[in-house]
Amino acid sequence: MNPILVLLRKDFSLLLKDRTSIMITFAVPFAMIYLFGLIFNVNSTDSGPSGIPFAVVNQSDNPAAAKLVEALRTEKTFKVITEVKVDAKTTRPLTEADLRPEMRADRYRFALVIPKDVIRNDAIGLHLKIYSNPRNDIEAQMVNGILQRTLFSNVPELLGQSLQARARSVIGDARVSRFNGSIASAIAREFGGDEAEIRSRIDDGNFGFDRLGAGSGTQSAPTAGVQDVLSRIVKIDTEQVAGKDVKSPAATLLVGGWAIQFLLFAVTASATALFREKEFGIFQRVLSAPVSRSDILWSKFLYGICLGLIQLITLFSAGAILYKIDIGGHLPLLAVVCVFAAAACTSFGMLIASISPTPESARGLSTFVIMLMSAIGGAWFPVSFMPEFIQHFSRLTLVYWSMEGFSQVLWAHATLAELMPTLGCLALTTGLVMGFSVWRFNKGRMFV
Amino acid sequence: MSESSAIVSARGVVKRFGTLTALDGVTLDIEPGEFFGLLGPNGAGKSTFMSLISGLRSIDAGTLTVSGAGVAAGSAKARQALGLVPQHIALYADLSAETNLRIFGELYGLSGSRLKARVSQLLEAVQLADRRKDLVKEFSGGMQRRLNLAAALLHEPSLLLCDEPTVGVDPQSRNAIFDYLEELNRGGLTVIYSTHYMEEATRLCSRIGVIDHGKILAQGSIEELLAQLPFEEEIRFPSLPETAALAGELAGNGELATVDGVTRFRPRPGYALSTFYTLTERHGLPPRLFTSQRPTLEALFLQLTGRMLRE
Numbered sequence: 045m046n047p048i049l050v051l052l053r054k055d056f057s058l059l060l061k062d063r064t065s066i067m068i069t070f071a072v073p074f075a076m077i078y079l080f081g082l083i084f085n086v087n088s089t090d091s092g093p094s095g096i097p098f099a100v101v102n103q104s105d106n107p108a109a110a111k112l113v114e115a116l117r118t119e120k121t122f123k124v125i126t127e128v129k130v131d132a133k134t135t136r137p138l139t140e141a142d143l144r145p146e147m148r149a150d151r152y153r154f155a156l157v158i159p160k161d162v163i164r165n166d167a168i169g170l171h172l173k174i175y176s177n178p179r180n181d182i183e184a185q186m187v188n189g190i191l192q193r194t195l196f197s198n199v200p201e202l203l204g205q206s207l208q209a210r211a212r213s214v215i216g217d218a219r220v221s222r223f224n225g226s227i228a229s230a231i232a233r234e235f236g237g238d239e240a241e242i243r244s245r246i247d248d249g250n251f252g253f254d255r256l257g258a259g260s261g262t263q264s265a266p267t268a269g270v271q272d273v274l275s276r277i278v279k280i281d282t283e284q285v286a287g288k289d290v291k292s293p294a295a296t297l298l299v300g301g302w303a304i305q306f307l308l309f310a311v312t313a314s315a316t317a318l319f320r321e322k323e324f325g326i327f328q329r330v331l332s333a334p335v336s337r338s339d340i341l342w343s344k345f346l347y348g349i350c351l352g353l354i355q356l357i358t359l360f361s362a363g364a365i366l367y368k369i370d371i372g373g374h375l376p377l378l379a380v381v382c383v384f385a386a387a388a389c390t391s392f393g394m395l396i397a398s399i400s401p402t403p404e405s406a407r408g409l410s411t412f413v414i415m416l417m418s419a420i421g422g423a424w425f426p427v428s429f430m431p432e433f434i435q436h437f438s439r440l441t442l443v444y445w446s447m448e449g450f451s452q453v454l455w456a457h458a459t460l461a462e463l464m465p466t467l468g469c470l471a472l473t474t475g476l477v478m479g480f481s482v483w484r485f486n487k488g489r490m491f492v
Numbered sequence: 493m494s495e496s497s498a499i500v501s502a503r504g505v506v507k508r509f510g511t512l513t514a515l516d517g518v519t520l521d522i523e524p525g526e527f528f529g530l531l532g533p534n535g536a537g538k539s540t541f542m543s544l545i546s547g548l549r550s551i552d553a554g555t556l557t558v559s560g561a562g563v564a565a566g567s568a569k570a571r572q573a574l575g576l577v578p579q580h581i582a583l584y585a586d587l588s589a590e591t592n593l594r595i596f597g598e599l600y601g602l603s604g605s606r607l608k609a610r611v612s613q614l615l616e617a618v619q620l621a622d623r624r625k626d627l628v629k630e631f632s633g634g635m636q637r638r639l640n641l642a643a644a645l646l647h648e649p650s651l652l653l654c655d656e657p658t659v660g661v662d663p664q665s666r667n668a669i670f671d672y673l674e675e676l677n678r679g680g681l682t683v684i685y686s687t688h689y690m691e692e693a694t695r696l697c698s699r700i701g702v703i704d705h706g707k708i709l710a711q712g713s714i715e716e717l718l719a720q721l722p723f724e725e726e727i728r729f730p731s732l733p734e735t736a737a738l739a740g741e742l743a744g745n746g747e748l749a750t751v752d753g754v755t756r757f758r759p760r761p762g763y764a765l766s767t768f769y770t771l772t773e774r775h776g777l778p779p780r781l782f783t784s785q786r787p788t789l790e791a792l793f794l795q796l797t798g799r800m801l802r803e
């Protein structure tokens with residue numbers, strides 16, 4: 045057998061005995077892909093944060109306010125708290141005065157107060173007070189977003205009432221009354237229904253959102269109607285997301301990014317293993333056989349490509365199951381991109397090993413550079429989130445180009461010809477970096 | 493040089509590491525079938541010389557040929573004829589004994605049933621057949637040493653370079669290794685064996701080169717080497733206050749040296765030992781203080797360098 049193949053097989057034998065490496069190569073990126081998929085809500089029907097403690101104090105007697113509280117209770121993001129413990133057994137309703145001390149004690153980080161004057165006459169909009177202790181920015185934004193969504197979709201009448209109230213204060217009761225009356229009669233004339241009932245609904249700020257849900261005419265459960273409105277509205281949303289998700293751009297980047305990052309760790313570890321083989325005198329033995337230095341380096345290079353191909357295809361398959369990434373029809377091109385990406389990653393590992401004086405410094409340097417490349421290359425979050433000047437640097441990372449290749453194949457369904465610039469970029473990087481590394485290895489002390 | 497029959501022929505070989513001259517004009521011939529010992533202390537240049545022969549490093553001056561060809565060429569054929577037992581345990585610790593041997597066999601182009609047979613033969617020969625499936629890292633130091641030796645022999649080389657192959661091996665396994673090497677040597681294998689144990693060199697080697705600071709100080713068979721010593725007997729006694737007077741009287745009758753609290757007296761040729769024992773009686777020193785010894789390589793090394801082989 046060719047010595048390169050012997051050494052390649054040796055590296056795989058070693059990998060099979062090394063549980064840590066297998067974990068880092070396969071299990072850890074899988075866990076990250078799963079976790080970050082949850083965090084970024086990637087194409088999954090049931091996800092997003094849940095059970096965030098959320099205190100609610102309702103001072104208003106407006107029925108819509110009570111409805112809001114109920115709606116918040118059904119929101120799985122929140123664990124709504126409306127009572128405070130007096131002692132071990134008894135509790136009493138929460139008041140606004142309780143919020144500060146409770147929040148300082150970190151019982152919860154978010155609280156909503158619905159004041160008596162939730163509907164104001166002096167301005168459009170609702171008067172709500174939100175207390176927050178946003179230790180975690182992302183959490184705070186998420187909470188705000190979901191609170192808004194709950195408001196708009198579950199209790200639109202609150203907004204309607206606010207519009208009505210504002211109208212009354214600006215144009216006067218009588219005119220608003222006339223306006224509502226003519227609207228009601230117009231609706232009754234055009235769409236049918238009882239004019240008086242429509243009129244009273246409009247006065248209550250209900251512009252008929254709940255009717256949307258009651259398509260089949262069942263009026264028995266008004267809350268179900270509201271729920272349905274919510275689901276209708278959100279459904280429009282999710283349908284858009286799902287429409288894009290057929291191609292799963294987010295999932296593609298998610299899987300590609302984490303896979304590449306940990307592939308970098310794995311192939312760098314394998315290149316750094318050269319130090320151990322040197323230290324053990326294994327190179328003396330191997331090089332005294334009819335084996336050349338370049339055989340050793342080629343075997344490492346091939347190993348990185350094979351490992352990368354296996355790892356990337358495995359993780360994309362996992363992505364296909366988790367996020368419905370459609371890899372089936374694109375397997376050959378995906379494999380091509382994987383090979384080029386893995387080659388670039390391996391050359392990076394070789395570079396690190398060739399310029400580091402010791403395995404420890406190689407480990408330190410590689411950890412730093414891999415994290416940096418992953419962060420600015422878009423493995424952790426989309427490049428578009430980053431300031432423009434950083435985006436320029438993104439293009440200098442092989443993480444970026446690898447992910448570019450993945451999304452070209454899986455999302456844009458690019459042809460081989462369209463992939464050429466990306467593949468060329470990866471190949472050129474690989475060639476230059478490998479050339480430099482081999483030169484360094486031969487000049488340095490690795491093999492002597 | 494090509495008409496020389498030597499399997500290894502070194503002429504004024506120089507190897508430098510930066511400013512340090514590790515080998516300083518080494519000239520040696522090793523004939524086919526020899527069991528050649530390279531005896532020297534730490535840092536003498538033994539491993540460096542081995543690495544030059546096996547083509548791992550290039551020489552800075554002089555010429556070095558193995559089987560008639562320059563090693564720099566490093567032809568596959570020359571490598572195929574050579575087996576190296578590195579000073580370190582050069583094995584994959586996370587793989588089994590058998591897998592290790594299989595890999596190194598394959599690197600020498602063995603395959604199929606021949607590879608299988610050789611692996612079994614060698615595991616048998618170094619008494620590891622029953623541990624073949626165990627990982628090397630679970631082996632004792634001595635077992636690893638034996639496997640380290642076996643890994644160099646799979647392809648049946650005609651020249652074996654053993655770089656201190658018995659460090660940390662218990663006497664029993666050591667003897668087993670010696671017996672095996674001697675058997676291979678009788679079968680025609682040329683062995684170059686580096687060590688800093690003169691006992692090993694004495695037992696195994698038909699010819700020895702004494703090396704220190706990169707220079708070959710002496711070479712030849714044991715008899716030839718010991719004949720270089722200007723005395724036939726060496727008497728040792730502890731250097732104590734009560735032996736000081738005796739030592740004073742001995743001066744002039746031979747060579748006297750004290751190293752590590754032991755005084756060595758090497759009578760000049762013709763000096764009668766009876767004279768010596770009369771002297772000790774006169775000083776009232778008990779006979780148990782004195783040991784007399786035939787000269788050894790140790791003594792030769794001391795003679796050549798003024799130092800002990802192992803310091």
Ligand SMILES: Nc1ncnc2c1ncn2[C@@H]1O[C@H](COP(=O)(O)OP(=O)(O)OP(=O)(O)O)[C@@H](O)[C@H]1O
Binds near residue numbers: 509
């Ligand atoms: N790679 C190297 N770089 C620099 N100096 C080296 C290198 N290898 C050996 N030396 C130096 O060359 C000299 C000879 O070393 P060598 O390893 O040949 O000694 P040795 O006789 O094998 O010693 P030991 O019995 O300790 O193995 C030493 O001074 C050593 O420090």
Ligand SMILES: [Mg+2]
Binds near residue numbers: 538540579655
């Ligand atoms: Mg040595």
